[in-house]
Amino acid sequence: MFKWLLLIAGAYLFYRWLKGKKQLQAADKKTHHSSPNQAQKAIDPEVMVQCQHCKLHLPKSEAKAFEERFYCSQEHLNGLDQDGWVGSAKWRLSPNQDIRPEGVSPDLVVIHHISLPPGEFKTQNSSQYIIDFFQNQLDVRAHPYFEEIAGQKVSSHFLITRTGELVQFVSTQNKAWHAGVSSFMGREKCNDFSIGIELEGDGDTLFEDAQYQVLKTLTQLLASRYPNLQFAGHSDIAPDRKTDPGTHFDWKKFQNETGISPENLPYGLTPR
Known part of the structure; x- marks a missing residue:
């Protein structure tokens, strides 16, 4: 009887030893596989x-x-950085730009409108054509009208699309080619001292509320960097050539939303 008890006890101890050994091996294997990832x-x-x-x-x-x-x-x-770029804008660099004259900072904002092809935004999203135009990448085969403007090299600092997207082409520190032959209160060559903002639209259609909201935010950003900015339409500085932003641009709404002093709107608030 005593022998049987010894055999049973020995078998039990062997079983415990064997089980413990397997547990150690399993733990070691787990550690081996997990340690590299944890260490990494x-x-x-x-x-x-x-x-x-x-x-x-x-x-x-x-x-x-x-x-x-x-x-x-x-x-x-959302800010305007020291290099003249708005962080929340889509940056689409235009080659159509120059350095401003030495010592000149912008003190005028010129508001424009643009639509490519004319009026196309009423039926489809056509903002990309404007971007391509300002980057000299417009495919003249895409629309008959594009053949008429082929070879023109123009740009603006900003574009605000119908949906309220903000696109920037030129740093505010540099000169964009947006005003052409122009004069503001007796000062010629408005490109030298101005910032150009294009609103996607034409002379026959109201602008979208989303565009006014983005214009308001952008105007406040610019005014915080460049104190005493004045504001005009393209038609104000080139009356014999241009009609934009046109009679459907609401100057009163613009002034009310931005809080710009009427003194900084020298051509008044009447639609024109």
């Missing part, structure tokens, strides 16, 4: 990016991203 996570550094506005370096996971650019805050994303 521990040694991989956080990807760092630079704020386009203030040049601060910060983890990518904490940055505000827009069009492959990064910003440290919503304020900087």
Whole structure:
């Protein structure tokens, strides 16, 4: 009887030893497979990016991203940086620009309208044609009207589409080719000292509320950087050649929403 008890006890101890050994092997195997990943996570550094506005370096996971650019805050994303670019705008660089004359900063905003092909925005989204035009990439085969403007090299600082998208082509520090032969209160060559804003539209159609809202925000940004800005339409500075932004641009609405002093609207608030 005693022998049987010894055999049973020995078998039980062997079973416990064998089970423990298998548990150790399983744990070692698990550790072997998981450790490299955990170690990799521990040694991989956080990807760092630079704020386009203030040049601060910060983890990518904490940055505000827009069009492959990064910003440290919503304020900087929506702001006008020191290089003259609005963070929340789509940047589509135009080759049609120059450096401003030495010592000259913009003190005038010129409001335009543009539609390519004329009136096409009423039936379909045609904003890309304007972007292509300002970048000298317009396909003249896409519409008969484009043959008439082929070879023209023009640009504006900003475009506000019918849906309220803001597109920027030229830094506010530089001169865009938007005004042409022009005169503001006796000062010639308005491109030298002005910022051009194009509203997608024509002379026969009301502008969208979304466009006025973006124009308001943009105007306030520009006014905070360039004090005492004055505002005019293209027709005001080139009356013999241009009619934009036209009678459907609401100057009273623009003045009320932006809070611009009437003194900074020298041509008045009457539609023209």
